[in-house]
Amino acid sequence: MDKEKTSSAMPREKWSGKLAVIMAAAGSAIGLGNIWMFPWRMGTYGGSAFLLIYVLIVALIGIVALMGELALGRRFGKGPIGALDGILRQKKSALGKWIALFPVLTTFAVTVFYMVVVGWIMHYFVAAFRGFAGLDLGTYFNTFAGTSNAVPWHVLAVIITAAITYLGVKKGLEPANKILLPALFVLLVVLMIRAITLPGAIGGINFMFKPNFAALSDPLTWFNALAQALFSLSLLGSTLVIYGSYLPKDTDIPSAAWYTALFDTAAAILAALIVFPAAFAFGVNVNSGIPLLFITLPGLFAQMPAGILFGALFFLLVVFAAITSAISLFESAIEPLMDALKWGRTKATLVTSAAALLAGLPLALRMDWFTYWMRLTSAVLMPIGTLIIMIMIFWVYGAENMRREVNHGAVVSMGAWWGFLGKYVAVIGTLFILVAGTLRFTGLWR
Numbered sequence: 148m149d150k151e152k153t154s155s156a157m158p159r160e161k162w163s164g165k166l167a168v169i170m171a172a173a174g175s176a177i178g179l180g181n182i183w184m185f186p187w188r189m190g191t192y193g194g195s196a197f198l199l200i201y202v203l204i205v206a207l208i209g210i211v212a213l214m215g216e217l218a219l220g221r222r223f224g225k226g227p228i229g230a231l232d233g234i235l236r237q238k239k240s241a242l243g244k245w246i247a248l249f250p251v252l253t254t255f256a257v258t259v260f261y262m263v264v265v266g267w268i269m270h271y272f273v274a275a276f277r278g279f280a281g282l283d284l285g286t287y288f289n290t291f292a293g294t295s296n297a298v299p300w301h302v303l304a305v306i307i308t309a310a311i312t313y314l315g316v317k318k319g320l321e322p323a324n325k326i327l328l329p330a331l332f333v334l335l336v337v338l339m340i341r342a343i344t345l346p347g348a349i350g351g352i353n354f355m356f357k358p359n360f361a362a363l364s365d366p367l368t369w370f371n372a373l374a375q376a377l378f379s380l381s382l383l384g385s386t387l388v389i390y391g392s393y394l395p396k397d398t399d400i401p402s403a404a405w406y407t408a409l410f411d412t413a414a415a416i417l418a419a420l421i422v423f424p425a426a427f428a429f430g431v432n433v434n435s436g437i438p439l440l441f442i443t444l445p446g447l448f449a450q451m452p453a454g455i456l457f458g459a460l461f462f463l464l465v466v467f468a469a470i471t472s473a474i475s476l477f478e479s480a481i482e483p484l485m486d487a488l489k490w491g492r493t494k495a496t497l498v499t500s501a502a503a504l505l506a507g508l509p510l511a512l513r514m515d516w517f518t519y520w521m522r523l524t525s526a527v528l529m530p531i532g533t534l535i536i537m538i539m540i541f542w543v544y545g546a547e548n549m550r551r552e553v554n555h556g557a558v559v560s561m562g563a564w565w566g567f568l569g570k571y572v573a574v575i576g577t578l579f580i581l582v583a584g585t586l587r588f589t590g591l592w593r
Contacts, residue, residue: 205376211565260525
């Protein structure tokens with residue numbers, strides 16, 4: 148494909164096969180949402196109750212929505228702007244492109260803070276080679292994140308992600324996912340084994356799995372578990388629709404969705420089985436919030452044999468995971484520019500990179516601004532964008548119409564229950580959790 152020219156008549160890039168589809172979707176899903184965000188949210192919002200609710204949401208909402216977004220992209224051969232325009236033009240309305248702007252813009256808003264965290268991870272990877280022994284890790288994090296020291300790493304994160312994304316689907320995204328994901332899981336398992344064998348690690352395991360029924364009644368637990376599940380599965384209202392638009396018509400979408408959810412949930416639980424046993428072993432507060440990963444794990448590496456090696460391997464793993472997800476976030480901004488404005492990939496990539504870099508600079512420099520932006524976009528705006536896409540899929544286009552698209556090429560077809568889950572559990576359930584969580588967060592529900 149000529150990266151400098153696009154038109155409606157030009158063929159769209161496609162994934163090379165089923166494995167590439169699964170690896171791409173899993174690569175998009177598995178990232179900092181699993182390894183950084185999942186543990187601190189779980190530590191802050193209910194422990195085992197959060198985990199239980201998270202798994203329920205993935206099973207009853209996440210997988211169905213995942214299939215729907217992939218099928219939507221494949222059906223119209225476009226990202227969210229083209230797909231929603233296609234749906235509403237069938238109903239004699241030209242509002243589809245405008246409605247799609249909200250999920251597209253919220254996905255970009257997520258990209259802005261995400262690139263700042265990718266920069267943090269790259270810094271810690273380099274720092275791991277010096278070792279963390281003797282450092283006050285809480286102070287170390289606070290003297291880096293939210294200061295001018297973080298800016299060069301933010302710039303580096305944007306440049307590397309843009310370079311991989313620029314290469315396109317087959318040259319950039321497929322090779323990156325095929326190489327990075329297997330290495331990610333191997334390193335997770337190795338570090339999990341080391342963490343759960345530490346003295347005192349049983350406290351972390353109990354925290355994860357001992358029932359905490361009181362937290363089940365707190366809307367904030369459900370609210371954050373929903374936000375985490377949607378973020379972790381890349382159900383941002385844009386990304387998976389775009390990835391679906393690259394699918395060959397005979398792709399087994401249900402299989403790809405199930406594998407993606409399985410790998411994603413496994414990665415999150417493996418990360419938690421590293422972080423929480425280490426936190427209890429070394430007396431770190433599991434309610435440390437955003438810095439939890441950056442305090443807990445370096446403490447583990449500083450006090451274990453071959454800690455420098457394990458530290459470098461772990462942060463290398465997180466760099467891999469972060470970049471695979473960052474690639475999908477960049478693609479979520481690049482594809483709408485190529486589709487709606489008919490830009491080439493070069494121009495779209497440069498504009499996206501510049502916007503992410505400039506918008507992220509204030510967040511890299513101020514931790515309070517970063518925290519506000521991250522919470523607003525990932526917990527409130529992003530789920531609303533996802534809800535808009537789900538309403539368009541299951542209610543406007545029609546659950547039965549979309550089920551036929553999902554079943555095209557499927558080895559195991561989805562029955563009528565799939566549409567019921569989509570319309571009444573995914574859409575209505577997401578709406579209820581969002582409303583209840585927002586009321587609880589603002590203090591209107593006590």
